[in-house]
Amino acid sequence: MEPMGKVLAIDHEKCTGCRLCEIVCSVFHDGVSNAARSRIKIVKWESEGVYIPISCQQCQDAPCKIICPVKAISRDEKLSRVMVDQNRCIGCRACVAVCPFGAMNFNVIDRKVFKCDLCDGDPQCVRFCEVKAVDYVPADRVSSSKKRAAAEKISTAQRQAVALEAESR
Amino acid sequence: MALNRKIAYIDLSTGKIEIKPIPLNIRRKFLGGRGLDAYLLYNHTEKGCDPLGPKNTLMVSGGILTATLASATARTHVMAKSPLGGMIGSANMGGFFAPELAWAGFHHLVIKGKADRPVYLWINNGKIEIRDARHLWGKTTTETQWAIREELGDDDIKCMVIGPAGENLVRFANVMTGIKNSGGRTGMGAVMGSKNLKAIAARGTMDIKIAHPKEALEYNKRFIDQITSAKVNQTQGTLGTPFIWGATNSWGGVRCRNFQYNQELYCDEIEPEAIDEVCTETIGPYHMAGCFACQVHCRAKYRIPTGPYAGAYDEGPEYTSQGAFCGEPDCRSMETLLTGNHLVDQWGMDNLETGSLISWAMELYELGILTDKETDGLDLRFGNDEALLEMVRRICFREGWLGDTLAEGGIIASERIGKDSFNYLIQVKGVSNLHSDERATPALALNVATASRGSDHLRSRPAIDLYHLPEEVLRKIYSTPVPYNGPLSSEHTEYIGKPWQVFWQENCYMAVDCLGICKYHTVFLGATLPNFEDWPKVLYYNTGLEFTPREIWDIAERCNMIERLFNLREGLTREDLVRGDMLNHRYFDEPTRRGAPDVVGRVIDREKFRKMIDEFYEYKGLDRNGVPKPETLKRLGLEDEPSHLL
Amino acid sequence: MGSEKEGLSTAESLRKTRTYGQFRCHNPSCMGRLQPQPGVNHVKCPACGMEFRVAWIKPNFPRIRGPVWDVNQKLAEEAFERKMKEEKRDGVK
Numbered sequence: 053m054e055p056m057g058k059v060l061a062i063d064h065e066k067c068t069g070c071r072l073c074e075i076v077c078s079v080f081h082d083g084v085s086n087a088a089r090s091r092i093k094i095v096k097w098e099s100e101g102v103y104i105p106i107s108c109q110q111c112q113d114a115p116c117k118i119i120c121p122v123k124a125i126s127r128d129e130k131l132s133r134v135m136v137d138q139n140r141c142i143g144c145r146a147c148v149a150v151c152p153f154g155a156m157n158f159n160v161i162d163r164k165v166f167k168c169d170l171c172d173g174d175p176q177c178v179r180f181c182e183v184k185a186v187d188y189v190p191a192d193r194v195s196s197s198k199k200r201a202a203a204e205k206i207s208t209a210q211r212q213a214v215a216l217e218a219e220s221r
Numbered sequence: 222m223a224l225n226r227k228i229a230y231i232d233l234s235t236g237k238i239e240i241k242p243i244p245l246n247i248r249r250k251f252l253g254g255r256g257l258d259a260y261l262l263y264n265h266t267e268k269g270c271d272p273l274g275p276k277n278t279l280m281v282s283g284g285i286l287t288a289t290l291a292s293a294t295a296r297t298h299v300m301a302k303s304p305l306g307g308m309i310g311s312a313n314m315g316g317f318f319a320p321e322l323a324w325a326g327f328h329h330l331v332i333k334g335k336a337d338r339p340v341y342l343w344i345n346n347g348k349i350e351i352r353d354a355r356h357l358w359g360k361t362t363t364e365t366q367w368a369i370r371e372e373l374g375d376d377d378i379k380c381m382v383i384g385p386a387g388e389n390l391v392r393f394a395n396v397m398t399g400i401k402n403s404g405g406r407t408g409m410g411a412v413m414g415s416k417n418l419k420a421i422a423a424r425g426t427m428d429i430k431i432a433h434p435k436e437a438l439e440y441n442k443r444f445i446d447q448i449t450s451a452k453v454n455q456t457q458g459t460l461g462t463p464f465i466w467g468a469t470n471s472w473g474g475v476r477c478r479n480f481q482y483n484q485e486l487y488c489d490e491i492e493p494e495a496i497d498e499v500c501t502e503t504i505g506p507y508h509m510a511g512c513f514a515c516q517v518h519c520r521a522k523y524r525i526p527t528g529p530y531a532g533a534y535d536e537g538p539e540y541t542s543q544g545a546f547c548g549e550p551d552c553r554s555m556e557t558l559l560t561g562n563h564l565v566d567q568w569g570m571d572n573l574e575t576g577s578l579i580s581w582a583m584e585l586y587e588l589g590i591l592t593d594k595e596t597d598g599l600d601l602r603f604g605n606d607e608a609l610l611e612m613v614r615r616i617c618f619r620e621g622w623l624g625d626t627l628a629e630g631g632i633i634a635s636e637r638i639g640k641d642s643f644n645y646l647i648q649v650k651g652v653s654n655l656h657s658d659e660r661a662t663p664a665l666a667l668n669v670a671t672a673s674r675g676s677d678h679l680r681s682r683p684a685i686d687l688y689h690l691p692e693e694v695l696r697k698i699y700s701t702p703v704p705y706n707g708p709l710s711s712e713h714t715e716y717i718g719k720p721w722q723v724f725w726q727e728n729c730y731m732a733v734d735c736l737g738i739c740k741y742h743t744v745f746l747g748a749t750l751p752n753f754e755d756w757p758k759v760l761y762y763n764t765g766l767e768f769t770p771r772e773i774w775d776i777a778e779r780c781n782m783i784e785r786l787f788n789l790r791e792g793l794t795r796e797d798l799v800r801g802d803m804l805n806h807r808y809f810d811e812p813t814r815r816g817a818p819d820v821v822g823r824v825i826d827r828e829k830f831r832k833m834i835d836e837f838y839e840y841k842g843l844d845r846n847g848v849p850k851p852e853t854l855k856r857l858g859l860e861d862e863p864s865h866l867l
Numbered sequence: 868m869g870s871e872k873e874g875l876s877t878a879e880s881l882r883k884t885r886t887y888g889q890f891r892c893h894n895p896s897c898m899g900r901l902q903p904q905p906g907v908n909h910v911k912c913p914a915c916g917m918e919f920r921v922a923w924i925k926p927n928f929p930r931i932r933g934p935v936w937d938v939n940q941k942l943a944e945e946a947f948e949r950k951m952k953e954e955k956r957d958g959v960k
């Protein structure tokens with residue numbers, strides 16, 4: 053099972069918007085509670101009750117890695133993650149700008165970028181999220197579970213359509 | 222560090238703002254949240270001040286654990302002298318406001334005076350600014366919040382706001398944050414309105430250092446596990462608080478038709494599972510939301526499926542909306558329930574008080590004490606959904622004689638209506654009772670009668686009394702951290718042992734309110750949830766402060782006593798029907814007619830009730846009149862109050 | 868305090884008293900627990916005759932959804948009449 057690598061799988065429909073993940077992330081990494089230091093962020097459309105957890109996708113061809121002028125960003129194949137070398141980082145924020153998910157963060161206090169490091173293999177956000185809106189699963193399982201969910205939706209819709217048709221007869 | 226969060230004094234009349242640290246000795250005496258607010262209220266208001274005048278002082282706070290790594294430190298507490306009953310005004314709400322306030326550097330705000338035009342407070346990383354709010358006046362609670370975010374250009378701003386009801390000084394207007402989180406009771410929104418304060422906006426990115434981060438993480442995991450494994454919280458996380466109303470209605474413990482019945486019959490349409498279906502249909506299978514850092518997630522999301530507000534998004538409805546828009550007025554329509562809930566959320570008024578007062582008026586109308594003249598032709602009979610929702614509107618905007626009259630709250634309204642209308646008003650200390658009927662449950666009746674902010678279940682209700690737990694289990698819970706060897710009874714229709722349970726719960730809930738966590742995370746609805754013995758660890762790992770369970774108990778007792786001192790200063794008298802620890806005569810005179818066979822035919826026995834109060838007073842160290850004995854004040858270190866240390 | 872291994876608190880030790888799969892009859896005199904068969908949507912209390920509609924939070928987690936109105940309402944009315952008669956005889960209880 054090892055080398056396949058695991059990823060954070062986010063199912064935003066399950067998210068309750070509680071933000072516990074933000075707190076445990078900042079406490080685990082920085083010893084402080086501060087949502088602004090969290091590597092995961094819950095983006096909310098409050099007026100519609102939509103909450104979307106955003107975190108690094110650990111991209112294969114990471115745009116941040118490509119754009120970094122000092123090569124501070126690298127891929128750690130062992131944990132399938134993209135890492136920032138804080139000693140090299142010059143705080144230019146090119147990676148912040150280029151990340152398609154807004155998952156690269158900039159810390160104004162230390163003037164360095166920071167991002168999800170998968171907690172070295174024991175993601176705290178996953179450990180604390182009771183509803184499993186964030187989960188840590190083998191990379192190939194993400195798409196298969198998405199397929200299953202989509203299939204379920206389609207089959208429910210079909211069943212409903214059949215029922216409606218039956219009713220209208 | 223949680224302990225370096227500050228207190229700010231804001232004078233809206235002069236615009237002067239003063240920021241101070243909170244000394245450790247004050248923390249050790251009152252912790253924070255409601256307890257410290259009570260101390261501040263006692264020290265910063267004058268006896269007899271007008272609750273809607275500039276001399277009333279408004280406290281807004283988080284608890285000592287707010288925004289730390291403890292479970293569900295979501296709660297914001299608000300306190301002032303109450304415009305409803307003239308006693309302690311106090312309201313508590315979930316959501317995300319208090320944690321944001323803490324990240325912005327503050328645990329406590331003390332707001333005095335009155336601005337000369339509508340204003341709001343902008344609190345950001347240690348700074349506080351008073352800003353013009355004329356353009357926000359008249360907006361609903363959500364419109365206000367979105368407008369402030371837009372104006373300040375930050376979607377992460379959290380606001381505590383009032384709606385039109387607060388502006389119109391409806392005496393039970395609430396304060397709100399988010400879609401539906403409300404500090405509902407005792408008219409704190411009217412106090413804000415009277416100060417021309419439309420909103421408080423907070424945004425912060427300041428670190429809160431955790432004293433022992435590794436231990437805090439591990440212990441929090443264990444704490445959360447204890448909370449989420451409780452059956453009651455799993456039910457709560459699936460159906461929300463409607464499950465409590467549904468279960469209570471099933472055996473005959475809710476109010477129906479003001480106080481004529483203790484059960485609403487044939488109400489399948491608005492049962493918890495029926496609400497859940499609407500949520501599933503309009504939102505999806507995952508439709509529960511949580512407050513800050515809470516894994517119970519008891520807040521349902523829905524869209525109104527039908528009617529004039531079809532499609533509108535809201536959250537809830539909670540127990541009190543079911544009581545207000547179903548049980549009490551004896552209506553049973555999903556549309557009315559979800560629409561009524563939406564109106565009070567948007568306009569910012571307490572659903573509990575709104576539903577109670579309208580149902581009271583409905584009984585008066587059916588009795589002929591109110592007529593078409595006073596209702597301006599509105600057919601205010603029970604079961605009239607349209608009249609119910611129309612009345613909500615008239616109260617909020619003070620329209621018509623009755624709307625304007627009910628907006629004054631029960632006591633003033635009963636004076637205006639006259640005749641024997643007061644006899645039908647189900648209230649304690651000017652505050653309407655929860656939509657529950659306590660005639661079959663003496664412990665709960667004692668709780669309602671003696672609650673400091675007026676009739677209230679969240680001050681001291683031993684709700685687990687309903688579960689028929691074996692005596693050994695009750696003894697385990699109720700004899701820590703202070704030994705108790707007296708009687709305890711598993712039988713919820715009994716009188717013995719109940720005063721101690723109420724006393725214990727009163728201290729438990731005060732402690733929770735000082736910590737800033739949610740009551741679903743302690744012995745409220747579940748017997749196996751954390752309490753005094755568990756909190757020292759949470760406190761130590763997060764703040765580094767060491768307390769014994771007994772010390773936390775003592776702090777809670779002290780804070781409860783300060784609330785008592787405030788009420789006594791404002792005229793609390795033991796058996797007074799308006800300002801006392803007393804129940805409406807119907808509790809003693811009219812037997813229950815519905816519910817389980819063992820619940821029907823019940824009244825509260827006057828003599829036994831008196832004895833319960835005597836015993837309760839004894840535990841609290843009060844004399845027969847409910848006044849603290851000098852040695853009690855000495856024991857609690859309150860002999861010099863008001864001490865003006867903060 | 869600190870990092871030493873800690874024992875269970877009272878609340879934690881009470882955790883074993885939790886009973887899944889059961890609930891109590893809503894009548895105060897019924898101390899016994901009702902354990903509905905998986906999936907059923909109706910139970911009758913053998914002790915007092917109250918009947919309830921059952922809903923399931925999870926497959927092994929039933930709850931009382933509400934009363935069977937006709938049955939329980941009749942029981943309530945009978946109990947009320949009986950008690951009022953007794954009261955006339957013995958004075959208020």
Ligand code: SF4
Pocket residue numbers: 066067068069070071072073074094105177180181182183184185186
């Ligand atoms: S902990 Fe889970 S449910 Fe809560 S905000 Fe994070 S992802 Fe959403």
Ligand code: SF4
Pocket residue numbers: 060076077080090091092107167168169170171174175176177178
């Ligand atoms: S895996 Fe770890 S670093 Fe990444 S978001 Fe979750 S808690 Fe933060």
Ligand code: SF4
Pocket residue numbers: 293295315316510511512513515516517518519520739740741
């Ligand atoms: S239990 Fe419910 S009310 Fe309490 S904090 Fe959690 S979500 Fe909020």
Ligand SMILES: [Zn+2]
Pocket residue numbers: 892893894897912913914915916917
């Ligand atoms: Zn039974």
